[in-house]
Amino acid sequence: MEKILKKILIDKETLQKRISELAAELDREYEGKTPVIVCVLRGSVYFFSDLTREMKTNVEMDFMAVSSYGNGFESTGDIRIKKDLDTDIEGRDVIIVEDIVDSGNTMHKLREELLKRKPASLKVVTLLNKASRRVVDVKVDYVAFEIPDEFIVGYGLDFKNVYRNISEVGVLKEEYYR
DSSP: OGGGEEEEEEOHHHHHHHHHHHHHHHHHHTTTOOOEEEEEETTTHHHHHHHHHHOOSOOEEEEEEEEEESSSSSEEEEEEEEEOOSSOOTTSEEEEEEEEESSSHHHHHHHHHHHTTOOSEEEEEEEEEOGGGOOSOOOOSEEEEEOOSSOEEBTTBOBTTBSTTOSSEEEEOGGGTO
């Protein structure tokens, strides 16, 4: 699969080391608590799985599926909830686990939606932050990696629902998406 990548941005070892560090940070913040940790499907599933396995804190897991990508690589700015939480989060500490925050549109709308449900706290953890593409000011509490404005796939990130299972984060060659 490496032939579809222009270059590898983050290798497996670097991913796992940083995820362990993030897990330790979350353990310190949520010591003695049982937060609801929300996986934003589908892109976050690898990150979510590795992060929660590294955490020592007891967590309650839940899942949401939202859609905001109309043509496959540009966010439309509108989100549709395709799968909602099963857990009532009122009065609970909530951690949203996301694969990437770029324009900020999706995360901004998702935060607004979850804040309406009156959690005790709401934090955002993202594997990748593409701040150079930000069009909406959105609070991201924990960032594993800052990345440049390139089209990336792997470790859960896809293009038209493929390439998620590449074990690194890499830049997709332009001929695969143009």
